[in-house]
Amino acid sequence: MTAFFHALGITDVWQLIVATMVFLALPGAGTFCILTSAGREGVRGGYASLFGIMLGDAVLMFLAAIGVAALLTANPLVFKGVQYLGAAYLAYLGCKLLFARKSEGASAAVGFAGVSNFTRGFLVTLINPKAIVFYMAFFPLFIDPAAQRGSLTFLTMAAIISSCALFYGSLLVLLGNTAAKRLGHNRRIAAFASKAAGIFLIGFGIKLTTN
Template identity: 45%
Template sequence: MLGVTDYGAFVIAFIVLLAIPGPGNFALITSTGKGGIKGGLASTFGIIFGDQALMWLAVAGVAALLAAYPAAFNAMQWLGAAYLAWLGGKMLLSKPGDAPALEIKPKHFMRQTLLITLLNPKAIIFYMAFLPLFVDPARHQGLVTFGFLAVTVAVLTFAYGLIVTLFTHTLAERLRSIPAVTRSLEKLAGFCLIGFGIKLVISR
């Protein structure tokens, strides 16, 4: 199919990867809890735009460039870790009467998840290693093949984000009547974001 081999396996593998807990997932859940369905969908589009940029950078050979210049790779890792830690710290230090750690405006949610996605240079390496597994060398059609995979990634990410957003929004509506639970979940999200930032640095 357009130079793609075992398309069904590609879809299943990517869905599994989407479901793995990570900073993007926690940002999506937090955005929905703070901004409702609009916030969750905006966050989803931030992830989609970030993934598309990283995927095409990988196709263009940026992974090889990062491998040739380790300092650039490390700098991006530190920047990404610092951003995650900053978001997590705002959640941990906020008080019940404070303004939300994340502004309740869709564009802010999209910008934050976009930055979280883009500031993970390992994603470029991942795409560089993952995509070739499903490309048929004998039937490869260049940009058409990778474009087909890119569209698939975008559609699957949107579907996943929509499901998570609707589920989280329904759950959040019930939890808003219990402030203590809401605060505990925000603290947990803050700890997780800081933890992902630390992991990004120590796993170099």
């Protein structure tokens, strides 16, 4: 499996999957949006919200991929530098999580009264322009410039990330609705989860710079 993805220019595919799942598990507007929709309108509402979020992510990944692909074509040496900047950015995000004093109120970004669950999920994703910066830093970390195949590589990475989002979102909708709501309102558990994720991101960024 690893060899297959490496042939497409994707390195460390298992680390890509693990990192994506960690990011998805962090409490955020998307998570609360899915939980709210599922809690109010059941499985159908939860999945409608999830698909809206996935579409929004797809748009942001497409915009980020255009920028990364242009950089890769223009100057491979600069692209290598971006890989190190991406690793540093992950470590920076980890430090913010690790040393944060208060968790941000992500649920406040969910209030879009009068619109469908799908539209709500889509808009919640698009109003976060920082996601484009994140994908710009995230994609280069797992691309081998010598083996990459352009659009096919980015489409494969996007498919992996979307599959992880579908899996995690389904857990929220089908299994974790009640439990996740309770955990989401428990500040101690949420703080512990954020700090654990921060340590993971810092270590992950350091590991990537030593590869």
